[in-house]
Amino acid sequence: MKTIKFKLGVILLLALIFGCQDDEGIVGDIVAPSNVNMNAEIVGMDANNPNGDGSGLVNFTTSSDGAITYRYDFGDNTDVVVAPSGNITHQFSLTGLNTYTVTVMASGIGGITTTTSMNIDVFSSFEDQEAKDFLTGGAGNSKKWYWAADKPGNIGLGPNDVQPGGEHTWSQWFTSNAWHSDKLCMYDAEFVFTQSADGKVTFEQLTDIAYTPGDFAASIGVAGDTCHGTDVAPTLDGVKNVSFSPSNSNATVDGEYRGTTINFSDGGFMCWYVGISSIEIYEITDSTLSVRMLDASNPALAWYCKYQTDNPND
Template identity: 60%
Template sequence: MKNIKFLIIMFCLVGALFGCQEDDYQVGEIIAPSNIQITSQIIGADASNPNGDGSGMVDFIATADNAISYQYLINGERMAAPEGKQSFVFAELGLNTYTVTAIAFGIGGISSTKSINIDVVSNFEDQEAKDLLSGGVGLNKTWYWAADKIGNIGLGPNETQPGGEHTYSQWFTSTAWHADKLCMYDAEFVFTQPTEGDLLYEQTVGSAYTPGDFAASIGVDGDTCHGEDVAPSLFGVKSVTMIPSSSNATVAGGYRGTTMSISDNGFMSWYVGVSKLEIIKVTATTLFVRMTDSAIPGNAWYCKYQTEKPVQ
């Protein structure tokens, strides 16, 4: 009986203790961002060339009152810009008018937007790369993972490193037929050039491989293959635009200087949420590209493809 009374007393004391505590959770006053300003700098613009130097490159800065982060919506592509800064390459040839929208986010996720129009000229073209990828005007060419080659997948730092380590796969270089990537090696990719300069792309066979960190960011299993349920843009014909590369690695690594921009969020089996593949080297039979990771922009991935179907 004494033990029971003791337990009852302790229970009451504990209940009284926690009953005296008050919840003190505050998120602060939710105020929508206001006074959004967007400034733009067209690269190479001057009195003689008010719409730029033909590279199509533009730097944007967005500011707003009560904003804690930003995004941009440009040409249907939504891009995170935590500090309001973003660079973009407008690749449509000639002088064109584009609408750029900045989205400012405040406490609690409330947002406000502002749009501007900008006139940009682009003269960049890489017809040789289009011909190498497709076989030429009126032709098409099928590409495969270079699964039988060392380094068909690589990983390195994206930021500039003092010894040039940001220009190659310093952190990881795959073996041929890398054991945990076998599920992706049956992929097939077709480039077609129906008319001069009009390059189309389609992944016709295979899956989307999601490396661990990116997979975690979208809530799926990592280091394995997925289908359209995870990567809706896996299949379907997409257009390819060649734009000038702007990364530090291009300058320091002696890359080609051309980046493939695939429409409709297209990608070549390696799924990290980006559709811009920086060409390191392309020949009639080999393609070596580099891309960042949208989940961890400090990561740079390297992928190798070839026109010879690999046999294990």
């Protein structure tokens, strides 16, 4: 009996040793991706339009040996974007002909990265000077904005996908009351848009208030339907560059929105924290701003936010 137990023990020990060796073999050598090749196709480029048709759209394709995903930095102060396949379309929105340095980071096993860059000249004819002036007060000026807390519908929620009845352009599922009871913590937020003399626009939120609705809060593991600070939303602070691009969502087309999207650099947002740094304008005047945005945790959700230049707390 002792002999049998001894043999079984030896067998188990050998199984563990060779099992560990097999596991180590699965991981293999950590090798940086090689032969990284990035190509760019400017939409509308031809003999008469060597830098594109003015849409600012560029299709990028990257391939390599050993990469499992790719990240793009487009060199235009927008967020770095992950493209697992290496294929992505980006819209450059700075008006006129501009040169951008686009960098792609090919990541392999263990996260080791190989980087390559290229310069690209892109022409964009999109402009919404009126929206820029409404937001900022015009070239060389700044304007402060607040939540439209004293107005019904300062927050709304609706579907992003077209519903059986066609609804997807308004806050069909939820429309807040004025001074909505579970959102009081966010109504002290203040925002400033500034336009330089040469037309460049920047944005800054002056208060460390980030409101996280339930679905998005759950996706990042924090309390929902309440306000947080930079501990939860580290991109809250700091001056952000602002660009404008054509809106191309179904809601903009079907709802006949203005057709302009505001893009914040470096993860910027206007207090309503759902992981999105681009917001569609559906209405803007000299004193009111109404926008629509998706929810990064669930793109089927569309949020509606209203802001104004009158301080509702006065």
